[in-house]
Each structure stands twice: as structure tokens, then as C-alpha cells.
Amino acid sequence: MPLAQTATTVPVTVDQALCIADKGCTVCVDVCPLDVLRIAETDAGKTAYMKYDECWYCMPCEADCPTGAVTVNLPYLLK
Amino acid sequence: MDEILDGITQIDCDILVIGGGTAGPMAALKAKRKNPSANVVLLDKANVKRSGAISMGMDGLNNSVIPGHATPEQYTKEITIANDGICDQAAVYRYAQECYGIIQELDEFGIRFQKDQNGEYDVKKVHHIGTYVLPMPNGDTVKKALYRQLRKARINITNRYMATRLLTGDGRVAGAICVNTRTAEFLVVRAKAVIMCLGAAGRLGLPTSGYLYGTYENASNSGEGYTMAYHAGAGLANLECYQINPLIKDYNGPACAYVAGPMGGYTANAAGERFIECDYWSGQMMQEFFDELQSGKGPVFLKLNHLAGETISEIERVLHIVERPTRGHFHAGRGTDYRKQMIEMHISEIGFCSGHSASGVYVDENARTTVPGLYAAGDMANVPHNYMLGAFTHGAFAGEDAVDYIADVDFAGFDQGMVEAERTRVLAPTKRDDGIPPNQIEYKTRRLVNDYLQPPKVTAKMELAQSRFAEVRADMESAMYVRDAHELMRALEASTILDCADMAAAASLYRTESRWGLYHNRVEYEKDDENWFCHTIMTKGADGLPSSRKQAVQPYVVEIGEDEKDAYSRQRVGAGVAAE
Ligand SMILES: Cc1cc2nc3c(=O)[nH]c(=O)nc-3n(C[C@H](O)[C@H](O)[C@H](O)COP(=O)(O)OP(=O)(O)OC[C@H]3O[C@@H](n4cnc5c(N)ncnc54)[C@H](O)[C@@H]3O)c2cc1C
Ligand code: SF4
Numbered sequence: 171m172p173l174a175q176t177a178t179t180v181p182v183t184v185d186q187a188l189c190i191a192d193k194g195c196t197v198c199v200d201v202c203p204l205d206v207l208r209i210a211e212t213d214a215g216k217t218a219y220m221k222y223d224e225c226w227y228c229m230p231c232e233a234d235c236p237t238g239a240v241t242v243n244l245p246y247l248l249k
Numbered sequence: 250m251d252e253i254l255d256g257i258t259q260i261d262c263d264i265l266v267i268g269g270g271t272a273g274p275m276a277a278l279k280a281k282r283k284n285p286s287a288n289v290v291l292l293d294k295a296n297v298k299r300s301g302a303i304s305m306g307m308d309g310l311n312n313s314v315i316p317g318h319a320t321p322e323q324y325t326k327e328i329t330i331a332n333d334g335i336c337d338q339a340a341v342y343r344y345a346q347e348c349y350g351i352i353q354e355l356d357e358f359g360i361r362f363q364k365d366q367n368g369e370y371d372v373k374k375v376h377h378i379g380t381y382v383l384p385m386p387n388g389d390t391v392k393k394a395l396y397r398q399l400r401k402a403r404i405n406i407t408n409r410y411m412a413t414r415l416l417t418g419d420g421r422v423a424g425a426i427c428v429n430t431r432t433a434e435f436l437v438v439r440a441k442a443v444i445m446c447l448g449a450a451g452r453l454g455l456p457t458s459g460y461l462y463g464t465y466e467n468a469s470n471s472g473e474g475y476t477m478a479y480h481a482g483a484g485l486a487n488l489e490c491y492q493i494n495p496l497i498k499d500y501n502g503p504a505c506a507y508v509a510g511p512m513g514g515y516t517a518n519a520a521g522e523r524f525i526e527c528d529y530w531s532g533q534m535m536q537e538f539f540d541e542l543q544s545g546k547g548p549v550f551l552k553l554n555h556l557a558g559e560t561i562s563e564i565e566r567v568l569h570i571v572e573r574p575t576r577g578h579f580h581a582g583r584g585t586d587y588r589k590q591m592i593e594m595h596i597s598e599i600g601f602c603s604g605h606s607a608s609g610v611y612v613d614e615n616a617r618t619t620v621p622g623l624y625a626a627g628d629m630a631n632v633p634h635n636y637m638l639g640a641f642t643h644g645a646f647a648g649e650d651a652v653d654y655i656a657d658v659d660f661a662g663f664d665q666g667m668v669e670a671e672r673t674r675v676l677a678p679t680k681r682d683d684g685i686p687p688n689q690i691e692y693k694t695r696r697l698v699n700d701y702l703q704p705p706k707v708t709a710k711m712e713l714a715q716s717r718f719a720e721v722r723a724d725m726e727s728a729m730y731v732r733d734a735h736e737l738m739r740a741l742e743a744s745t746i747l748d749c750a751d752m753a754a755a756a757s758l759y760r761t762e763s764r765w766g767l768y769h770n771r772v773e774y775e776k777d778d779e780n781w782f783c784h785t786i787m788t789k790g791a792d793g794l795p796s797s798r799k800q801a802v803q804p805y806v807v808e809i810g811e812d813e814k815d816a817y818s819r820q821r822v823g824a825g826v827a828a829e
């Protein structure tokens with residue numbers, strides 16, 4: 171049986187216009203202690219995104235991003 | 250990434266340090282400095298650059314013992330009293346004597362500590378008796394400074410490997426089995442000594458928000474330190490002495506009374522009245538906090554709105570850039586302004602953590618566990634109220650002692666069957682075509698922890714917990730299902746959490762008295778010094794289930810007077826005179 175597709179909104183967003191994953195950057199993916207960020211291939215090129223909704227809202231991803239592309243918001247359940 | 254690959258590699262090293270958060274980097278550095286030819290591997294589930302409790306820095310040392318401000322004897326006495334007398338003082342006393350040297354080393358690493366106009370350390374009083382809290386004005390740089398030192402010392406860093414089990418043989422430690430969190434490939438590390446610095450068991454209870462990762466502790470600390478030690482036969486001490494902290498409601502991070510307290514902030518009830526004498530986190534303080542929450546005077550708040558504007562700006566400056574910098578976002582989202590409103594507080598989920606309480610793997614003053622060659626330091630080792638400086642200092646003890654230990658030993662032999670058995674256990678959820686995802690196993694376990702194990706503790710409830718946990722375990726072992734390597738990491742964590750839940754229930758049932766305020770408030774039993782002035786030590790029994798025994802508290806190094814020992818029991822305003 172396939173698993174259900176229950177949707178969830180994620181706390182971390184990436185501004186694709188600023189993200190330089192195309193140039194090989196993976197800094198946010200590398201530093202995240204929960205390992206929940208990944209690089210996606212989109213029509214407009216590569217971009218980082220939050221793949222798993224498992225965030226400690228701790229902020230290394232935002233602090234270390236060289237272009238300021240990452241914004242950490244509070245997970246909806248607790249904000 | 251995340252695709253499950255089949256692979257296994259074996260490497261050898263002299264000293265394996267597991268966990269590169271706080272204690273781990275210091276253990277690795279000290280070992281390497283003492284024996285530069287030793288091959289030291291520092292392995293972490295996350296990335297050492299930004300891992301652990303201090304991933305975004307810390308706002309201060311909670312427990313520094315600085316000549317001229319506090320003495321080792323005074324600190325040892327204070328921690329013994331705060332921990333209700335159950336304390337092998339040798340480890341605390343050695344810490345208190347040597348932590349000043351570690352502060353000086355951290356200073357050399359570039360981590361600054363607050364000084365007053367005369368150039369003296371500006372230590373603040375938060376505890377009942379002594380003065381130990383030292384602010385760190387550039388606390389956001391701690392992790393970077395440590396990382397620089399690790400690179401300089403050429404420590405071999407291995408990121409994104411999750412340790413799952415220790416290897417033992419010949420009556421001592423032989424290494425560890427680890428799984429790559431992005432490929433599921435195995436790494437077997439043979440080591441002459443292993444230093445465990447895996448932090449707290451922070452995903453045991455469920456935060457009231459219901460968000461699995463909205464924990465007090467860094468959520469990557471799921472408790473493998475505890476379960477690996479347990480399955481390897483080491484003793485674990487006083488697990489019933491849970492960690493429970495007073496936190497910002499929903500946000501679930503510290504408020505933080507240690508920053509705001511010395512500037513005039515305090516914990517208050519809904520009427521804005523102070524109800525506890527001292528904001529230092531102890532079980533007795535948490536009991537008063539809990540009572541106030543339940544009373545008609547609740548809920549509980551951190552009160553700052555009586556302070557001057559510039560004082561509040563200073564508090565914000567600290568609280569919104571280090572440690573948990575999303576605190577500022579959270580308050581902005583709620584429209585909370587420290588100048589106007591009080592900040593609503595609540596109690597955290599339960600966990601195991603000696604950094605803040607006393608539940609940990611049993612260690613002596615050299616950070617040795619009961620398994621030869623195996624060390625533990627930091628939040629997972631049972632030195633009470635040890636916090637960040639304790640993690641650094643005991644990490645240093647472990648690194649230095651391990652160098653002496655490996656001088657005389659070669660690799661211990663181990664049964665290859667242990668590796669095969671672990672491969673089968675780990676990979677089982679990848680072999681099924683469908684089933685229960687790890688997040689549901691984890692959620693259910695942690696929801697049951699809240700329902701039945703959270704204090705006040707009741708015998709019948711804890712026994713029910715054990716039955717429910719057994720059902721979840723049967724489901725987990727027969728039906729847990731994962732689709733990629735990342736989910737496999739979560740599946741392994743779910744199994745850790747369930748093991749910790751079983752340990753928490755067994756330990757709490759064993760100690761038939763109340764102690765440590767709220768942490769072990771067993772409502773059917775009073776405090777009972779005659780029968781329970783002792784440690785409880787849990788090991789894995791021959792039947793594979795937790796087995797507990799009593800162990801005497803070592804004779805005190807620093808005597809505690811009859812009139813002093815209850816200082817932490819008189820917390821309520823007006824109930825008695827606080828010690829000094
Ligand atoms: C929010 C917060 C605020 C705090 N504030 C203060 C303060 O102001 N002052 C103070 O003195 N103390 C404070 N503390 C306490 C202090 O930070 C901790 O006691 C200390 O950092 C613990 O160090 P540690 O090395 O034991 O754990 P951590 O630093 O958490 O390191 C544990 C490491 O183990 C790794 N790990 C976990 N599981 C595995 C596995 N299976 N395999 C491999 N690696 C693994 C993790 O990735 C992590 O890197 C605070 C703690 C928290 C959570
Ligand atoms: S760190 Fe910033 S620029 Fe780099 S991949 Fe992440 S979002 Fe993109």
C-alpha cells in the first residue's frame with residue numbers, strides 16, 4: 171500500500187533568485203544539524219529547499235548562507 | 250542523495266570520539282595534544298561545524314569556578330545540595346578545580362568572557378549560594394573557534410555517520426558500528442578506546458506543541474549515547490532524575506533567566522509576583538514552577554517589563570543573536586515586546602541529561618564508564634548540573650585518560666556476528682514493501698511518554714506505559730518501513746527513543762521514593778533517605794531487559810552541614826529563608 175500524501179508547510183524558505191546552488195554551493199545542506207535541506211533541480215536551475223519537515227529552528231542554514239537566500243521561520247505548530 | 254546503498258567499510262583508529270558537539274571536540278583535541286602520533290577520529294551524525302547544543306553559540310558559562318569569585322569546595326557543596334545529596338563528589342570536585350584552566354584555554358581559542366572595568370571576570374550570581382555565571386560577549390563564535398582548533402590539530406573528522414552500537418570483546422570496548430545518514434552504508438570503526446559525547450536524550454518526551462523537533466535539546470541528540478552504553482553493558486545512573494526545564498511556552502527554548510536574572514528579570518505568576526527565591530534550575534525549583542502553573546495563580550511568566558529600556562535592549566541583544574536566535578522571530582510573530590508584556594513560560598518535555606540534571610551513563614572523575622576503554626563526557630555522562638563548561642572539562646579528562654589507556658592495549662577482538670546482527674537490525678525497515686513510517690512510531694512512543702511517564706509519577710500509569718511500549722516495539726520490529734536513507738536515520742532514532750522510554754519507566758519504578766523535586770516526584774512515596782540515599786544503576790539484564798540496583802554514594806570530599814542540606818528545598822517565597 172502506498173503511504174498517504176498528508177501535506178505539511180515547512181518553516182525554512184529559500185529565495186531562488188539569490189540561491190547560487192547552480193554554482194555548486196551546498197553550504198546550508200552541509201551545516202544543517204537535522205540534515206533536512208537538499209538541492210532541487212528546477213526548470214530555472216538548481217536551488218536549495220527544505221525536503222523534510224524536521225527543523226529545530228536553530229539557524230545555521232540562514233547564518234552561513236553566503237547570499238542571504240535562506241529564511242528560517244518558526245514551524246507552524248509552535249509559532 | 251538519500252538513496253539506500255549497500256556497502257560496508259572498516260577503519261582502524263587509536264581513539265574514536267563519537268559526537269563532535271561540545272565535549273567531543275575538546276576530548277579529541279586533548280588526546281591529540283597529549284599524543285600527537287595517536288590517530289584520533291571525531292565522528293558525528295551531523296556536521297561538526299554546526300552540531301550539538303552550541304551550534305549557534307552560547308550566551309555564557311553557567312557554572313564557572315573562578316578564583317576570587319568561588320571555590321571548588323563551595324561549588325561542590327552547592328551542586329551536591331542542588332542534586333539532593335546524590336552525588337559522587339570526586340568528579341564534581343575535580344571539575345571545579347580544573348575548569349578555570351579550561352576557561353583560559355577557551356580564551357586562547359578566541360572565545361571572550363565578560364570582564365569588568367578592572368579587567369576581572371564579571372561573574373554573576375544566579376545559584377542559591379555561590380557566584381558562577383560568566384557571560385560570553387562573543388558567544389556566537391564558540392563553534393567556529395573550536396573548529397579552527399580541530400583543523401589545526403589535524404583531527405580526522407567524519408561527518409554524517411550515525412553511531413548505532415558499540416563493539417565489545419575481551420571484556421572491553423572494541424569500536425563502534427556507524428551508518429551513513431545519506432546512503433545507509435556501514436562504517437565499522439575498530440578503536441582501542443572510545444569516548445562517547447553524544448549529548449542528551451532530547452527526543453524522549455513530546456513538546457506541548459506536538460512538533461517532534463521542537464525540543465529543548467538539539468533535536469539531533471536522540472539518545473544513542475544512552476542506548477549504545479546500555480547495549481554494551483555499561484551502567485547508567487539515576488535515569489529517573491529526568492531533565493525538565495522552564496522554557497518559553499511553545500517556543501520551548503530558554504527565556505533565559507541566567508541572562509535576565511542578574512539584570513533584574515525574574516520568574517513571576519500571572520499577577521506579576523515573584524514566587525521562587527532563586528531562578529537556578531533544580532528539581533525543587535521545577536516543582537514550585539509546576540505547582541504555580543497548576544494553581545489559580547498560573548500560568549508562569551518571565552518578567553522584564555519593570556526594567557529600564559536600555560537594560561531590556563541589552564537582554565535582547567544577547568538573547569536574539571546567540572544560542573537560540575529565532576527567539577526574536579518568535580516574539581515578533583506573537584507581538585510580544587519585553588518592555589510591555591511578560592513572557593509566558595511552561596515546562597519542557599522530559600529527557601535524560603546530566604548537563605541540567607543527573608541522568609547519565611555512570612562515570613568516575615576520569616570520565617571512565619564501567620566498561621574498560623569506554624569513556625563518556627558531557628550531557629550523557631552522569632556528572633550532575635555539568636552544563637557547557639562541564640562538557641568541555643570532562644571531555645578534556647576523557648581525552649587525556651584515553652591516551653594513557655591505549656598506551657598499553659591493542660585492539661580488542663570482537664565477534665563478527667555483532668556486526669552482522671546489527672546490519673540485519675538496521676536494514677530491516679528497508680527490506681519491507683510497506684508498513685509504519687518512523688515518524689508515527691516515534692510520535693506514538695513520545696505521546697505515551699507524556700501520558701504516562703511525565704511527573705507527577707504514578708505506579709499504575711508507568712506500568713501501563715510499559716505495556717504500551719511493548720506493543721509499539723512489536724510494531725516497530727515487525728512493520729517499520731522506510732523509503733530512503735534519511736528516513737532510515739529517523740527509524741534508528743525511533744528505536745533509540747523507545748529504548749530510552751523503557752529505561753525511563755524501569756528506573757522510575759525502581760526508586761520507590763520521591764527525590765529531586767519534580768524530576769522524580771513519585772506521588773505515592775515520600776523522600777526516604779534511609780532506604781534511598783543512593784544511586785540507582787541500570788544495566789542490561791541477562792534477559793535483555795533493564796535491571797536496576799542500588800549503589801552507595803561515595804563518601805563526600807566536602808562535608809555538608811545539617812543546616813545546609815535543605816537549602817534547595819526552601820524555594821518558595823515566604824516559605825523559609827534562602828541560604829544566604
Ligand atoms: C538551548 C540550550 C541552551 C543552553 N544554554 C547554556 C548556557 O547558557 N550555558 C551553559 O553553560 N550551558 C548551556 N546549555 C547546556 C550546554 O550547552 C550543554 O550541556 C553542552 O553543550 C553539552 O555538550 P555535549 O557535548 O554533551 O552535547 P552536544 O554539544 O549537544 O553534542 C552532542 C553531539 O553528538 C552528536 N550525535 C548525537 N547522536 C549521535 C550519533 N548517534 N552518532 C554520532 N553523533 C551523534 C550530535 O550531532 C552532537 O554534535 C544549553 C543547552 C541548550 C540545549
Ligand atoms: S547556502 Fe544559500 S546559496 Fe548556498 S545552496 Fe544554500 S541557499 Fe543556496
Ligand code: SF4
Binds near residue numbers: 205206225229242
Ligand atoms: S533552522 Fe536548523 S534545523 Fe532548520 S533547516 Fe536550518 S539548520 Fe536545519
